[in-house]
Amino acid sequence: MRTRFSLLLAASFALCVIAGCASSHTVVLVPDPNGQIGKAEVITSAGKQLLDKPNDMTRVSDSSAVPAPVTTASPDYIAVTFADVLAIEPLPADTFCLFFQSGSLKLTEESQKAIPTVLETIKRRGALTIAISGHTDAVGSAKMNDKLSYERAGLIQELLLQQGVDPQRVTVSSHGKGNPLVPRPDGVAEPRNRRVEVVIR
Amino acid sequence: MKTTTFGLLLSFLIIPPATVFAVDTIGQVHTLKGTAAILRGTDTLTASVGTTLHRGDRVRTGKPGAVGIVLTDDTTISLGPNSELALKEYAFNPKEGKFQLAARMMKGSFAYLSGLIGKLAPDTVQLAIPDATIAVRGTKLLVEVHE
Numbered sequence: 001m002r003t004r005f006s007l008l009l010a011a012s013f014a015l016c017v018i019a020g021c022a023s024s025h026t027v028v029l030v031p032d033p034n035g036q037i038g039k040a041e042v043i044t045s046a047g048k049q050l051l052d053k054p055n056d057m058t059r060v061s062d063s064s065a066v067p068a069p070v071t072t073a074s075p076d077y078i079a080v081t082f083a084d085v086l087a088i089e090p091l092p093a094d095t096f097c098l099f100f101q102s103g104s105l106k107l108t109e110e111s112q113k114a115i116p117t118v119l120e121t122i123k124r125r126g127a128l129t130i131a132i133s134g135h136t137d138a139v140g141s142a143k144m145n146d147k148l149s150y151e152r153a154g155l156i157q158e159l160l161l162q163q164g165v166d167p168q169r170v171t172v173s174s175h176g177k178g179n180p181l182v183p184r185p186d187g188v189a190e191p192r193n194r195r196v197e198v199v200i201r
Numbered sequence: 202m203k204t205t206t207f208g209l210l211l212s213f214l215i216i217p218p219a220t221v222f223a224v225d226t227i228g229q230v231h232t233l234k235g236t237a238a239i240l241r242g243t244d245t246l247t248a249s250v251g252t253t254l255h256r257g258d259r260v261r262t263g264k265p266g267a268v269g270i271v272l273t274d275d276t277t278i279s280l281g282p283n284s285e286l287a288l289k290e291y292a293f294n295p296k297e298g299k300f301q302l303a304a305r306m307m308k309g310s311f312a313y314l315s316g317l318i319g320k321l322a323p324d325t326v327q328l329a330i331p332d333a334t335i336a337v338r339g340t341k342l343l344v345e346v347h348e
Contacts, residue, residue: 025330028343032314038340044333063332082343084281085312088267090231093275128229128251128271201231201271 137193150174228272235265275316284309
């Protein structure tokens, strides 16, 4: 594995020297953590190249030259060139949805059981940010639900702080019935909207 | 997975998580290996996990060195060794409809993963390398810049 790595490194260096790319830059479009691919356009004063397929790659050597025609970066090239970058990438967020019984500050039994997992995740990750947001469904007035979502978020915040989570790392917001997970007409009950979301990074 | 992603998107929309930080904070160092520094005005600060970032900061890694930063909108930028990133402009206030991200990858190797600014207001994202600019649409990029 190690010999292969050094061979690849030597090969890419040799290619670099041959291609004369000592002062050129490379842009590669790769799938995001959900496997989705976006788009990127690399633009110089002379022209541009569009990257829109997985591992599409272009090179820029000069501000007055068009970026190189799009090629496909090999997995080996990516692994060798970006090894340190990919190894240091922060983990995506862990998100938990904790659900409440209708019109109340009581967690459902299932969500109550999820609390230890939330705490374990915070601890295991050495989480730097814990964002708590409170929500309600569309039953009841905006005023009533603003208060309820605020209290729900506060409840979870209190729960986490009691278990030793650093208050400096916790943010709390409340959204009343304005941010449903599952949009429903006003007045319609929806258990999935009666929730507090905890986003952990 | 889809509902939680949607939920995450929504939970950022009304009040940004930045409320826990001082007003100037635009993000934090989340991962670190070797040495890294934050250049702020005439000051050079040693970066460690949890170090906050301000608009205008330059992040520079040593050799060995690598750093992963997460901005308050969830934009994630990772730097390999001997790299430098300039965070030129940043605004994330969904309630007031304010979005902006301008960053320059000056040298080294990078991974860029767009966050909510890239999803909600992609036209306000300006990524630059020497000799070129990159217009992104909700995406992940690997960039290598040679001096």
